[in-house]
Amino acid sequence: MSESKSESKSETYPLHLLLLIGGGLSLGTGIIMLYDSFGWLGGDINSNFAEMGFSGLDNISLINNYGLAFPLLTIGALALVFANATAWRETDGY
Numbered sequence: 001m002s003e004s005k006s007e008s009k010s011e012t013y014p015l016h017l018l019l020l021i022g023g024g025l026s027l028g029t030g031i032i033m034l035y036d037s038f039g040w041l042g043g044d045i046n047s048n049f050a051e052m053g054f055s056g057l058d059n060i061s062l063i064n065n066y067g068l069a070f071p072l073l074t075i076g077a078l079a080l081v082f083a084n085a086t087a088w089r090e091t092d093g094y
Contacts, residue, residue: 019083027076033069
């Protein structure tokens with residue numbers, strides 16, 4: 001009494017592959033750009049102790065790249081989650 005599944009899957013492998021590659025590139029680029037998104041507009045934090053003081057933590061702020069880093073992180077994470085859900089659905093959880 002074994003039942004064979006005659007249902008055909010939706011075969012979304014090209015979409016899955018595109019989501020994995022695009023999501024990974026987007027997330028990776030966002031992480032790298034996030035590293036350059038914090039700092040001091042006056043230059044290196046350790047370059048001028050007279051202006052920065054002993055600890056320059058109160059002068060750290062968001063600089064130019066943050067406007068692109070956060071959307072890339074969000075888009076990349078959502079694409080990878082959707083690709084994982086698609087793969088999970090295609091393989092019935094295996």
